[in-house]
Structures are given as structure tokens and as C-alpha cells.
Amino acid sequence: MALYTTGRAGKDKEKGQMIRADNFTKTYNDFVAVRDLTFSVAPGEILGLVGPNGAGKTTTLRVLSGIIPPGSGKLSVAGHDIVSEPIAAKQLLGYIPDDPRLFDTLTVWEHLEFIAAAYAVPDFKPVAESLLQFFSLDDKRDHVVQGLSRGMRQKLAIACAYLHAPKVILFDEPLTGLDPAGIRAIKESMRERARQGAAIIISSHLLGLVETLCTHLLVLNHGQAQCFGRMDDVLRTFDEAKDDTTLEDVFFSITHTDESAAG
Amino acid sequence: MDAMLVNLLLLRLRAGVRHRLQELKTLRGLLFLCVTVAVVMLLMKQVALPGNPLDGSMQQGPEQLREQLARLMPVGLLAACLLTVFTSSGPAIHFSPSEINLLFSGPFSRRALLLYKMCFYAFGALLSSLLITLLVPAFTHTLLAAFLGAFLTLLFIQLFSAVIGLLSQLLAGYCYVPLRRSHAIMLLAAVIAALAWYFSAIDDGLAAALTLFQSSLVGTLVLAPFKVFVHIFLAPSIYPELLGWATLGLAINSGLLAVIILLDRHSYEASIAASLKLHKRWIRARRSGLLWGAQPVVVPSFRPPPVIGGSGPVAWRQLLTALRSSSKALLVFMTLAMLAGPLLVIAAADISMWSRIGFVFFVAVYLLPRTMVFDFRSDLENMENFKALPLRPWKLAIGQLAAPVLLTSLVELLLLGSAAMFLDGTARTIVISMVPFIVPFNMLLYGLENTFFLLFPTPLVPVGRVDFDFLGRTMVEFAVKTTLLIGGCGLAAAAAMLVLNATDRSWLAFALVAWFSLVLIALLTVPVLSWAFERFNVSRY
Numbered sequence: 146m147a148l149y150t151t152g153r154a155g156k157d158k159e160k161g162q163m164i165r166a167d168n169f170t171k172t173y174n175d176f177v178a179v180r181d182l183t184f185s186v187a188p189g190e191i192l193g194l195v196g197p198n199g200a201g202k203t204t205t206l207r208v209l210s211g212i213i214p215p216g217s218g219k220l221s222v223a224g225h226d227i228v229s230e231p232i233a234a235k236q237l238l239g240y241i242p243d244d245p246r247l248f249d250t251l252t253v254w255e256h257l258e259f260i261a262a263a264y265a266v267p268d269f270k271p272v273a274e275s276l277l278q279f280f281s282l283d284d285k286r287d288h289v290v291q292g293l294s295r296g297m298r299q300k301l302a303i304a305c306a307y308l309h310a311p312k313v314i315l316f317d318e319p320l321t322g323l324d325p326a327g328i329r330a331i332k333e334s335m336r337e338r339a340r341q342g343a344a345i346i347i348s349s350h351l352l353g354l355v356e357t358l359c360t361h362l363l364v365l366n367h368g369q370a371q372c373f374g375r376m377d378d379v380l381r382t383f384d385e386a387k388d389d390t391t392l393e394d395v396f397f398s399i400t401h402t403d404e405s406a407a408g
Numbered sequence: 409m410d411a412m413l414v415n416l417l418l419l420r421l422r423a424g425v426r427h428r429l430q431e432l433k434t435l436r437g438l439l440f441l442c443v444t445v446a447v448v449m450l451l452m453k454q455v456a457l458p459g460n461p462l463d464g465s466m467q468q469g470p471e472q473l474r475e476q477l478a479r480l481m482p483v484g485l486l487a488a489c490l491l492t493v494f495t496s497s498g499p500a501i502h503f504s505p506s507e508i509n510l511l512f513s514g515p516f517s518r519r520a521l522l523l524y525k526m527c528f529y530a531f532g533a534l535l536s537s538l539l540i541t542l543l544v545p546a547f548t549h550t551l552l553a554a555f556l557g558a559f560l561t562l563l564f565i566q567l568f569s570a571v572i573g574l575l576s577q578l579l580a581g582y583c584y585v586p587l588r589r590s591h592a593i594m595l596l597a598a599v600i601a602a603l604a605w606y607f608s609a610i611d612d613g614l615a616a617a618l619t620l621f622q623s624s625l626v627g628t629l630v631l632a633p634f635k636v637f638v639h640i641f642l643a644p645s646i647y648p649e650l651l652g653w654a655t656l657g658l659a660i661n662s663g664l665l666a667v668i669i670l671l672d673r674h675s676y677e678a679s680i681a682a683s684l685k686l687h688k689r690w691i692r693a694r695r696s697g698l699l700w701g702a703q704p705v706v707v708p709s710f711r712p713p714p715v716i717g718g719s720g721p722v723a724w725r726q727l728l729t730a731l732r733s734s735s736k737a738l739l740v741f742m743t744l745a746m747l748a749g750p751l752l753v754i755a756a757a758d759i760s761m762w763s764r765i766g767f768v769f770f771v772a773v774y775l776l777p778r779t780m781v782f783d784f785r786s787d788l789e790n791m792e793n794f795k796a797l798p799l800r801p802w803k804l805a806i807g808q809l810a811a812p813v814l815l816t817s818l819v820e821l822l823l824l825g826s827a828a829m830f831l832d833g834t835a836r837t838i839v840i841s842m843v844p845f846i847v848p849f850n851m852l853l854y855g856l857e858n859t860f861f862l863l864f865p866t867p868l869v870p871v872g873r874v875d876f877d878f879l880g881r882t883m884v885e886f887a888v889k890t891t892l893l894i895g896g897c898g899l900a901a902a903a904a905m906l907v908l909n910a911t912d913r914s915w916l917a918f919a920l921v922a923w924f925s926l927v928l929i930a931l932l933t934v935p936v937l938s939w940a941f942e943r944f945n946v947s948r949y
Contacts, residue, residue, distance in 0.1 A: 213946060232800065233798075246789050246790050248725055251729075259724070261712065262712060264798060
């Protein structure tokens with residue numbers, strides 16, 4: 146049973162949405178990875194995308210970032226349809242995959258140069274310098290990325306995604322392999338980007354992170370939206386009898402109910 | 409050997425067979441197996457023919473073939489052993505990380521582990537020997553002789569390489585530096601060039617010089633162990649010849665194994681470190697196709713890439729990859745190209761024109777593209793990044809093709825340039841007139857290579873020692889690619905011929921039309937490659 150705490154907004158509000166997915170479905174041969182998914186994210190909002198393994202979270206993010214084509218439905222990024230205007234949509238989007246694949250032979254600084262050239266970022270150097278400093282990578286500037294630790298690679302991938310000041314940022318398990326300082330820096334950067342008007346989606350299994358950071362929540366299970374709305378509303382609506390309902394309670398309640406129903 | 413290790417060997421063998429059978433359930437696996445079988449059968453038929461159409465010197469009966477084999481095989485084996493030693497890197501005996509983690513900490517002696525590893529190698533040699541047995545019956549008296557000869561010879565090459573590797577570790581201390589290997593290869597190329605020069609100076613040619621070396625005292629001593637394996641191949645009867653020579657071959661291999669066990673004590677730790685290092689390199693090669701990937705940790709960052717409509721950063725990044733991961737390989741290729749030109753000209757008396765063309769074709773169409781993998785083929789893991797970039801696929805395709813086309817063209821330019829220096833008259837004019845065709849030809853070649861890769865993405869190095877699937881795949885790809893390449897060049901030539909006839913044999917018009925046609929055909933690969941990139945599904949890899 147799907148729980149939507151925020152219904153379809155009016156047309157004016159829809160126009161302001163940075164990320165929109167309408168009746169989006171994606172199949173791999175006979176397997177339905179995502180089924181009839183509808184949601185939206187406005188500027189300044191952080192949407193937490195949660196669900197068990199194989200729920201369709203990564204597929205949703207990959208389709209939104211134009212990496213794989215959608216099956217059916219309509220998806221747009223900053224008003225650009227990702228099928229008919231993919232380049233315009235990608236120009237405004239930053240995507241950080243769960244396992245950042247960097248170019249092994251390039252240095253840290255060359256990665257930023259590459260992104261700046263690919264996204265046509267004018268005068269990128271001051272921004273790049275500040276990003277390196279923010280992520281404590283300034284002393285690794287001329288290091289070939291192959292020799293960097295998992296956490297440093299993750300930070301560099303995020304720095305690359307921030308460089309062109311995207312209006313939409315998609316994170317897939319962003320905190321994997323990071324040290325406590327790195328985790329704090331990235332959480333802080335996410336809030337800051339949202340304050341500046343970016344629409345953000347964070348896919349994660351770390352429910353604590355999602356609960357504290359995200360303004361909105363979308364729970365997926367077996368490719369279907371089980372719950373979508375403002376975080377406070379979801380927690381409140383889900384169990385009105387309790388004052389201290391956590392996202393963990395909501396998550397297990399939804400996914401267990403679903404498993405029971407399936408069983 | 410420990411019973412548990414024997415069990416492990418059998419389990420791994422069973423797993424290998426199961427893996428192959430599972431692959432056969434897929435259409436691609438079945439298709440490749442069929443083509444592999446077809447190619448092996450064609451080779452068998454080719455070898456069984458009394459005359460080889462590619463080489464006039466082979467138009468002889470079985471006895472003459474055996475005589476030739478007896479004369480040439482010892483030197484060939486010596487060359488194979490030296491080549492294995494020079495081109496092998498890492499430890500003499502390689503253990504995988506899982507073997508190091510699970511077996512080295514287990515209750516097994518080092519000797520048992522070495523024997524286990526040797527048995528593992530022997531399984532690989534056994535399969536290869538079966539294939540060789542099918543291909544060489546025309547040269548041998550019995551199939552058993554062919555099989556035993558192939559099996560013991562392959563083991564000998566393996567053990568010989570290991571002994572030399574351990575000896576060098578013992579003498580110089582372990583130091584795996586790719587730079588040394590590239591220098592060694594260049595040195596070897598220079599020695600070969602010098603030898604070829606020397607042999608060509610002998611009036612009776614290369615064959616006579618070889619005979620002279622074999623009959624000398626040094627030649628007799630050096631080639632003695634290699635001749636044993638030739639005798640196994642050529643044994644006329646099972647008893648006493650085959651049994652006797654095979655026993656001697658087995659004794660030589662056992663002796664080498666004993667030497668390995670003796671020498672291994674001194675390089676145990678280094679062997680583990682080298683094994684792990686080699687494994688990392690192999691994984692990288694499987695992932696990205698970069699076999700020569702030796703990279704420093706800190707390097708000066710280059711200037712920002714030129715944008716050039718979006719293709720610039722992609723090409724810039726691939727050129728940097730080539731510079732940082734394969735500069736030594738490029739250097740070796742350039743040196744060989746400069747040496748190969750004069751060699752091909754000087755050895756003209758001993759090598760037929762078709763053999764020379766075949767050699768150049770093999771290098772240009774197979775060897776260089778397998779080395780210059782600075783394009784989509786080395787980016788299987790980065791496809792997600794490229795898909796997310798705000799770039800039109802055709803711009804990305806051009807950017808990806810730029811580096812291999814430029815680098816291959818540079819090597820080929822050196823080859824043609826060095827050959828032109830040693831030629832005169834019409835031959836020189838022909839060689840020089842080929843220069844403008846290099847870039848469009850390579851554009852077509854790499855366009856096809858990348859399109860195939862995106863449609864059937866697979867790593868560029870085999871999985872394990874005997875990967876028949878990889879062999880079949882390579883054969884299919886090479887056959888189809890060559891057909892398309894020849895078809896493309898043929899179309900350009902046909903258009904040029906029409907113009908030649910229409911313009912009263914104007915060779916300038918012929919060359920211009922041929923060039924423009926080839927450029928047009930090469931450019932057509934860009935939209936095809938873009939289409940292949942667009943339909944590439946990152947979720948499957």
C-alpha cells in the first residue's frame with residue numbers, strides 16, 4: 146500500500162520543480178526494476194531515497210542522470226526532458242555514483258580541469274581550489290588518483306560534481322568509505338548546496354543520515370513507491386500514536402508489510 | 409603432493425569445466441565455440457595440405473617437412489624460451505591472492521605448494537597440447553608423439569622461464585621494474601637487427617647462416633637440450649625412440665623442477681610480493697586493457713585541455729593515459745618501427761613479398777590496435793562517467809578515437825619513413841604515397857574496433873591461462889573486422905579505379921579519389937560508433 150503524504154501540487158508549483166518523474170517505468174527484459182514511479186523535488190529540497198537492495202534506487206538515479214534510457218513515463222531535470230533534451234539536462238546535473246569511477250591515470254587537479262572543459266565552466270580555477278581545500282584534497286593536487294584511498298576518491302568525485310554548480314545533484318550512497326571528518330564535510334556541503342537552491346536526491350541505506358539530512362522521503366520496494374512526502378509528515382502520518390517514530394520504524398514497517406503481503 | 413591440494417586441483421578443474429559449459433548455454437558462447445572449431449578445422453586442413461600457398465618453400469612431402477622441423481625447431485624453441493623470459497614479468501611462480509591467503513597460511517609445505525602450482529600449469533599445458541596435437545600430425549609419425557612432444561615442450565618452456573626468473577632474482581635481488589623489461593626488449597630488438605644484418609651479409613643467406621651456427625660447438629652445446637624435445641616430436645616408433653626421448657625430456661623437466669624448488673627458498677617473500685603486484689596489474693589489464701600500466705604516484709598536472717567542441721577533453725585525457733601508462737610500450741613500438749623498415753627491405757631476398765605484406769598487415773591490424781587501447785576499450789569502467797557528460801555521442805566518439813589514431817599513425821609513419829630511406833625508385837614512391845592514407849585507414853580501423861567493443865564488450869586480455877572463449881572471440885572479431893576493413897579499402901580503391909579509367913590514367917586523380925573515398929568511409933564509422941555508444945547498457949557491465 147503506497148502512502149503519499151503530499152499530493153500533486155498545483156500547476157504553478159509543478160513548474161518550479163527541479164526534478165520530476167511522472168509514471169516512470171523501467172524494465173530489464175522481463176524484470177520490472179521500477180514501476181509507475183511519480184515524484185518531484187523542488188529547489189532547496191533534499192529527497193532521501195531509501196529501500197532494500199534491488200528496490201530500484203540506483204536505476205532511478207541512473208535514468209535521471211541520463212546514463213540509461215527510461216522505459217516509459219516522463220522525467221525532467223530543471224525543466225529539460227531527459228530524453229528529448231539530454232545535453233541541456235546533463236549540463237545542470239551532478240551525479241555521484243556509489244562506486245566513483247575516476248580516470249586512473251589523471252591527477253586530482255586534471256580531473257577538475259577535465260570536468261571544467263567538458264561542462265564549459267569559465268574561470269574554474271578559484272572554485273576548484275576552494276573545493277580541494279574544502280575536501281582536504283589540496284595536498285593531493287598532483288597525485289594520480291589510482292593511488293588515492295577510497296574515501297579520497299569519493300571526495301574527488303563529489304568535488305567534480307560540484308564544480309559546475311549543478312542545479313540538481315544525485316548521490317548514490319555518498320558516505321561509503323569516508324572518515325568522520327569527510328562525512329561531516331560532505332553532509333555540510335549537501336546542506337549548503339540545498340540552501341543555494343539545488344535540488345538533491347540522496348540514495349542511502351544509512352537511515353540515520355537520511356532522517357537527519359533530508360527534507361523529503363521516498364521509500365521504494367520492488368520498484369514501486371511505498372511512501373513519498375515531507376519527512377516530518379511521513380513520520381507523523383505513519384504512526385500518530387507515537388511521538389518518537391523514527392525512519393527505521395517506518396522503513397521496516399513498510400518493507401515488512403510488503404514482504405508479508407508478498408508472502 | 410598433499411592429498412588436500414590434489415582435491416583442490418580437481419575441484420578447480422571441475423569448476424573450470426562447469427564455467428565453460430555454462431558459457432555454452434549463451435548464444436555468444438556457442439557462436440564463438442562454433443567459430444573456434446571452424447578455425448581450428450581450417451588450420452588443420454591448411455597444415456595437412458602438402459603445400460602451403462602462403463609460402464612457396466613448403467611445397468614438400470612429409471619427410472622434407474620433418475627434416476625442416478628437425479633443422480629449425482631447436483632454434484625456434486630457443487627463441488621461444490628467450491622470448492618467454494624477456495616478455496615475462498613478475499614472479500617466476502605466480503600465486504593468486506586467494507592462493508596466498510588460503511594456502512600459504514594452511515598446513516602445507518612450500519614444496520607441496522610449488523608442486524601444486526606446477527600441476528596447475530601442467531593442466532593448462534595438457535589442454536594446449538591437445539590442440540597442438542590436432543594441428544601437427546603432418547609433421548609427426550604418431551599422434552602420441554605429437555601429444556607428448558607438445559606437452560613436454562610446453563612444460564619445458566614454462567620451467568625454463570621459471571628457472572631463469574629465479575636465478576635472476578637470486579643474482580640481482582628481486583626488483584620488478586617495467587623499465588628494465590622495455591629496455592631489454594629494445595636491446596633484444598637491436599640484437600635481432602644486428603644478427604639479421606650479419607646473416608644477410610653471408611652470401612648464402614639466412615638459412616646457411618643458421619646451419620653454420622647449429623653445426624658449431626657453441627650451437628651444438630646450446631641447442632642440445634632443445635633437440636631432445638624435437639626428437640620426441642619426430643620419434644618414428646613408440647618403442648624405443650619415443651619412450652626413450654620422452655623419458656629424457658621428462659628427466660630434463662624434473663631436473664628443472666628440482667632446481668626451482670632449490671632456488672625458491674631464497675626468494676619466498678619476494679615471490680609473494682611480486683605475485684600480489686602482478687595480480688593487481690592483471691586485474692587492471694582485465695578492467696582497462698592496459699597491460700603496460702606502470703604509473704608514478706605524483707606527477708605534474710598538465711595544462712587544461714582544449715575544448716574543441718567537447719571532443720578535446722576526452723582526447724586530451726586519453727593522450728595523457730597513453731603518456732603515463734604506456735610511454736615505454738610506445739617507445740618500444742617506435743624503435744621497432746624504425747628497425748623494421750630497413751629489416752623488411754634488407755631481408756627481401758629471404759622473405760617473399762606476401763609474407764612481408766602479411767607481417768605488416770598483422771602488426772597494423774592486430775598488434776597495434778591490441779596495444780593502443782586508449783579509447784572506449786579501456787573505459788569499460790568509466791562508461792557511466794561518459795554517459796553522464798553533457799556531450800553529444802559523436803563528439804565523444806571523435807574524442808575517443810583521436811589518441812589511438814594519432815599514436816598508431818605515428819608508429820606507422822616511422823615504419824614507412826625508415827623503409828623509404830632504404831628504398832629507391834618506384835618502391836620508394838609507393839611507400840611515400842601510402843603516408844596520406846595512414847590516418848584515414850587508422851580511423852576506419854579504430855572505428856570498427858570500438859564499435860565491436862561497444863556492441864560486444866569484453867576485456868581485452870584472457871581470463872586464466874587457457875581461455876578458449878577468448879581465443880574464439882579474438883578470431884571472430886579479427887575475421888569480421890578484417891573483412892570490413894578490406895571491404896572499406898576496396899570500395900575506396902574501386903572508386904579510384906573508375907576515375908583512373910575516366911581520366912586517361914591520371915595517377916594524381918586516382919590517389920586523390922582514393923584518399924577522399926577512404927576519408928569518407930572512415931568518417932562514416934563515427935555515426936556508427938555513436939549509435940553503438942548510445943545503445944551501450946551500463947547496467948549490464
